[in-house]
Amino acid sequence: MKQTIKDLLQIPIQNQEVSVKGWVRNERDSGEVAFIVMNDGSTPKTLQIVVDFNKIPREQVAPIKVGACLHVKGKLVASAGKGQDREVLAESIEIYGLANPNEYPFQPKKHSLEFVRENAHLRSRTATFGAVFRIRHTLAYAIHKYFNDNGFYYVHSPIITASDAEGAGEMFQVTTLPLQNIPKNEQGEVDFKQDFFGRSTNLTVSGQLEAELMALGLGKVYTFGPTFRAENSNTTRHLAEFWMIEPEMAFYELQDNMDLAEDFVKYVIGYALEHCAEDLDILEKRLLDEEKSKKQEERSPMPLLEKLKFVTQNPFERLTYTEAIEILLASPYHKKKKFQFEVKWGIDLQSEHERYLVEKHFQKPVILTNYPKEIKAFYMKQNEDGKTVRAMDVLFPGIGEIIGGSQREENYEKLKNRMEELGISTQELWWYLDTRKFGTAPHSGFGLGFERLVQFVTGMGNIRDVIPFPRYPKGAEF
């Protein structure tokens, strides 16, 4: 295996010949020598290259500026300079690609996130986004590890589907035209590229219904894949394409579902704390810098690392939707009319309400249960009161809703009636109803928005900054 900068930073220093490939983060000509600081993405750290002009002529080094890509061969030696224990004395430099400093957007100075977003195609080269994407990777790995270690099977739910799992009508159509309007080829056949073989289909909004089919046979399963919502996602919490983790478990009731959600989230955040310390450090410093320019009351009460540790070490608050409404009604925010949206039993909680509960009232993550059935999806198990369903939402500080889940309605008649009440086609979802007709079982599951988790762990304020290729109304260029 070829050595990366991460490897070179860990091996013993023995004046040995090494080869470094990577991008220039900084360079400085100090008269007799040049210092070139390189990073290759394998680590948040950089490696310093020292170029002696007696060995490599200055003219060869002069065009090497920030952003250039190099292959350096040289000796790994102890460094006398501050800030690093080692450096490479260059013996040869091959330039893979130069970067014109008048055009390359990322210079060593600090750039605003807005500026980086405008140059998103090159942002994997920056320290901040290197950290974000490495953490995203580690979280994804931790998620698979958690489920694997706990006896869950990874199942792959379809991207193209005929069902609207949420019944919320937020689907991107794969088929847009009525069959008779679809263009035909010379042989008179419909163009299957435009009609998906003559069927009305859409991009999935959730893999839940399919995951239920698998759980009611395999026991414990999870999906982890892209989902799509045709919503006007101009918020810092919504994307048109996002990744969702959806565990689904036979024989789990709401309580078990909550226990799993809490244990799972704590595990993956703990895993990132343990394995991404250097990347988290970079992000915490960036956030502390950013905080300085904010007003006192807008500042985060805890630095990033402390906040993550707090979440992994303290129990989440659990209460019902009805109790939450009572708290909101009794709050000084309600009395002083500081909420933009009205608070009363039956409303779908707005982000301002969720954040009040989490950030002001409890100051820790909260799990809300037993929501009014009118604001939740058709598949949730109905409570005896006839008004609420066994839903659970997990709310996080700075984010709001991070998980939505429920115990599922396992009773065939009740499920069918609810679908009919809501005008959801029982014919189209015959396969779903079949699971309740044959050997039905209590079962539960939830959906965690992966990007919201990454946002929480990295402290990034905008969801578009935690996915490599954000999709939103104006964002689908590459």
Ligand code: ATP
């Ligand atoms: P919200 O109330 O924030 O719009 P939701 O209730 O519509 O979310 P669910 O259908 O419950 O979302 O989906 C489960 C999880 O998926 C949510 O808790 C959230 O973490 C995530 N999620 C939902 N919509 C989006 C989106 N457009 N972009 C990113 N993540 C999302």
Ligand code: MG
């Ligand atoms: Mg939504």
Ligand code: MG
């Ligand atoms: Mg919601």
Ligand code: MG
């Ligand atoms: Mg939800």
